[in-house]
Amino acid sequence: MRAFGHRILIVVAFILVAMAGPGAAQTAATSPAVTSPGVTSPGATSPGAGEYMMRAADCMACHTRPGGTPFAGGREVGTPFGTISSPNITPDPDTGIGKWTDAQLAKAIREGVRPDKSLIGPPMPIEFYRDMADDDLAAIIAYLRAQPAVKNVVPRSTYRIPLPPSYGPPVGKVKAPARRDKLKYGQYLVTIGHCMECHTPRNEKGELVRAKLGAGGQVIEGPWGKTVSRNLTPTGLKDWTDAQIAKAIREGVDRNGQHYRPPMAYEFYKNINDADISAIITYLRALKPQPMGPAN
Numbered sequence: 001m002r003a004f005g006h007r008i009l010i011v012v013a014f015i016l017v018a019m020a021g022p023g024a025a026q027t028a029a030t031s032p033a034v035t036s037p038g039v040t041s042p043g044a045t046s047p048g049a050g051e052y053m054m055r056a057a058d059c060m061a062c063h064t065r066p067g068g069t070p071f072a073g074g075r076e077v078g079t080p081f082g083t084i085s086s087p088n089i090t091p092d093p094d095t096g097i098g099k100w101t102d103a104q105l106a107k108a109i110r111e112g113v114r115p116d117k118s119l120i121g122p123p124m125p126i127e128f129y130r131d132m133a134d135d136d137l138a139a140i141i142a143y144l145r146a147q148p149a150v151k152n153v154v155p156r157s158t159y160r161i162p163l164p165p166s167y168g169p170p171v172g173k174v175k176a177p178a179r180r181d182k183l184k185y186g187q188y189l190v191t192i193g194h195c196m197e198c199h200t201p202r203n204e205k206g207e208l209v210r211a212k213l214g215a216g217g218q219v220i221e222g223p224w225g226k227t228v229s230r231n232l233t234p235t236g237l238k239d240w241t242d243a244q245i246a247k248a249i250r251e252g253v254d255r256n257g258q259h260y261r262p263p264m265a266y267e268f269y270k271n272i273n274d275a276d277i278s279a280i281i282t283y284l285r286a287l288k289p290q291p292m293g294p295a296n
Contacts, residue, residue, distance in 0.1 A: 050143025053136045055268045057192050062086045072150040082159035092149040105141050110171045119163050126167040128194035133176035186283030189276055198229045201293030217293025220263060227261045233287040246277045
């Protein structure tokens, strides 16, 4: 019997393909306009700061169906391993999160546990969201609370694979690194943006090979063909300027002007401010150089 991690990898790959199709562009195009709040302080918990962090964490791509109301859920993807339905996370009390407390929302986001104690399955990147700082989590929750309540009944995802008992022990208090420490803050942003979910090789069990962090090499197939995730270590970026890396993240364009294929969420990363982009690049340049990961 294959390991849980391998099954989850395949499920996530199916979902990434679905999210990266024409509907993904439509979701981005119909989402509310965003004005980047600039360099928000670590203690900022306003809806504006929450919108900024929500986009950095790439929440809207899954929780909005093509042509639908942002965050009202209903994006459904059929896979051989089950039917994945993104939930309604607007403040509607009957079909959304209106009756959830802030603590319950926080536990769902960082630990993958609903108020009824059931576990949230893939593609929610709980492994990475567990490191989300309390202040940023509170800002995202404040932003979700400020959205219009939309009554939209969404069926719960069904899986034909077993989910794990949990994603780990309860998460305690988490504080973001100081923004002045560009290296550590860049690592934090890359983590909650779950960049390494695609840009790190996986073993035969589907588990991330942490010793080869950032080496790339994962293959994601879709209507466009195959995408091989880039090596983000200094080996892969050694000939790139900071401006070229920033353009790749925000616009999905490589240093030769060629557009990248899906599924990277450029539409949601385009508003990352200069200070945060600089921190991300600082962290990527500090990664241990690695040869390109094997294409899976």
